[in-house]
Amino acid sequence: MNKIGITALVPPELIFACGAAPFDVNNVIPASRKYPGNKLCAWTAIWKEMLIKKEITVDSLIVVAGGDCHNALVDGQKAAMSGIPTHFFFYPFDGDLEYLESQLHRLSGFLGGIRSPEVLKKIQELKKQGQMLDKKRCRGKLSSAEAFRILISFSDLTGDLAGFSRAISALEEKDIDVRNRVALIGVPPIYHDFHEVAQTLGLHIVFDELPYEFIRHGGCDIKEMARDYCGYTFAMPLESRIDFLKKELRKRKVDAVIHYTQFACHHMLEDEVLREKLDYPLLTIQGDLPGNTPQQIKLRLEAFREMLDRL
Amino acid sequence: MIGLDLGSTAAKMVWIESGEIKFRITPAHNWKELVEGIDGDEIISTGYFRNSVPHRASLTELTAAVYGVRHYFPDAEVIVDIGGQDTKVIDVRNNNFIINDKCSAGTGAFLEFVANYFRIGLEELGPMHLNARRIPDINNTCGVFALSEMISQLVGGYSKEEVIAGMHYAFARRISHMVPEARSIVLIGGTVKNEGMVAALRNILEKEVLIPDEPQIINALGALEYYS
Incomplete structure (x- = not known):
């Protein structure tokens, strides 16, 4: 089975249906302890460097270059120049269904066409299980760290549907004292222990914005996928994303919001708008290089929790 | 009871005596001198190194600042x-x-x-x-x-x-x-x-x-x- 690197959300069901295994190149970064030389955002710089140095080996690469990560367009080309067969995938900004459908057909063509349509149903089932886990975490029946580890892996389903299904089944229910219900919005933190640290400091993350996108889209054919993935909020105008966030935050009864921003990522520019439009106590933090959650970030989290306790 | 702020450059200790605020300040590396003879149970710590000292309770300097400033303003x-x-x-x-x-x-x-x-x-x-x-x-x-x-x-x-x-x-x-x-x-x-x-x-x-x-x-x- 060919291993296909993906740099952001690309419908993994389509890659599996084309007889290949997706591999989200971001998922190795938080524990990588890599410090790239020439960088803006460390996420893209590290996967680019690891791909070029063949520390991540893939048969081909799909770069999401439109509608999400802008740095990936350049770092993806650098990876392509090193000889990796690369396809550039673009989401429509305006929700143009036909455009996304054509993008998915082009992607399918790059991957050699759909060969195993039967996996589409199976993945839909797995995503339903993901949504159940998300609800359990929200009810305090699952730790936010365990839930995050599984939900973030829905971008590529670890390239192994059977193994991933087993990992989901192995999760055990718990009773967690959920005091400060926090939504984590923005790109995922580059620190591998962020959810554990937040939990230790008394903040229970009940919503992870991007991983939630990984479990809520799907489809049993390209038409359905196009319809569904057109609602991928990170690719949509900011106002649509904010409307969606407001609904999710209300539904999850969150007390506060943490906006994680990544150094040199264009999403940082959204912070002032999110602060203005989301009517919750909001902590903005900025990460740069991977590793443990630094002391400076811990101080902010602890002070934020103390502030919530005072409310 | 004392309030102890262990910052990156200075250690500050505050206590109340006959209703009056008393304090001592030393360079951060001398912080042990400040708390000599004081039981950890008597210390409420804050500052960057708040968790490095025995304490009854600790809080971040951000929250401490709010409470401290409220005293005067x-x-x-x-x-x-x-x-x-x-x-x-x-x-x-x-x-x-x-x-x-x-x-x-x-x-x-x-x-x-x-x-x-x-x-x-x-x-x-x-x-x-x-x-x-x-x-x-x-x-x-x-x-x-x-x-x-x-x-x-x-x-x-x-x-x-x-x-x-x-x-x-x-x-x-x-x-x-x-x-x-x-x-x-x-x-x-x-x-x-x-x-x-x-x-x-x-x-x-x-x-x-x-x-x-x-x-x-x-x-x-x-x-x-x-x-x-």
Whole structure:
């Protein structure tokens, strides 16, 4: 089975249906302890460097270059120049269904066409299980760290549907004292222990914005996928994303919001708008290089929790 | 019970005796001397090293600042805490805070850098500023590069006093970007003892600037008040 690197959300069901295994190149970064030389955002710089140095080996690469990560367009080309067969995938900004459908057909063509349509149903089932886990975490029946580890892996389903299904089944229910219900919005933190640290400091993350996108889209054919993935909020105008966030935050009864921003990522520019439009106590933090959650970030989290306790 | 603020450059201890606020301050590395003979159960700690000392309770310096400032200014809107290694701006009205701990410009460390360059004590910076007749423009927002700009101004004919005043203004401008709209602000932290720095901040911020009598002990006092 060919291993296909993906740099952001690309419908993994389509890659599996084309007889290949997706591999989200971001998922190795938080524990990588890599410090790239020439960088803006460390996420893209590290996967680019690891791909070029063949520390991540893939048969081909799909770069999401439109509608999400802008740095990936350049770092993806650098990876392509090193000889990796690369396809550039673009989401429509305006929700143009036909455009996304054509993008998915082009992607399918790059991957050699759909060969195993039967996996589409199976993945839909797995995503339903993901949504159940998300609800359990929200009810305090699952730790936010365990839930995050599984939900973030829905971008590529670890390239192994059977193994991933087993990992989901192995999760055990718990009773967690959920005091400060926090939504984590923005790109995922580059620190591998962020959810554990937040939990230790008394903040229970009940919503992870991007991983939630990984479990809520799907489809049993390209038409359905196009319809569904057109609602991928990170690719949509900011106002649509904010409307969606407001609904999710209300539904999850969150007390506060943490906006994680990544150094040199264009999403940082959204912070002032999110602060203005989301009517919750909001902590903005900025990460740069991977590793443990630094002391400076811990101080902010602890002070934020103390502030919530005072409310 | 004592409030103990173990910061990056100084350790501050506060206790109440016959209703009066008493305090002691030592360099951070001497903090053990401060608490000699005091049981950990008597200590409410705050500051960067708050968890390195035995304590009954600990809290972050951001929360301690809110409680400490409230003692002197119950209606405080915004607190600016200029510490040795970072600057924190707390908007008490909406429980918001910003911390600059990535760049030395805008922290006490930057002023220490300037004092070291001139081979003078930190406490001399303020009085020297007040003797400046002109204030040169020092625009660099990076502490290290500001030093080369400072040297250029010296070579260009400005006096040591004037260049120091220019540095205080550069520092104040850096901090002003972090301060939200407010009627007044409360300045705390060791750096606030520098009257040149305060003069520059008053000028740049164009707001009512309030300073408690002992700005360096506010977080230690806040830790104590938080627990009381």
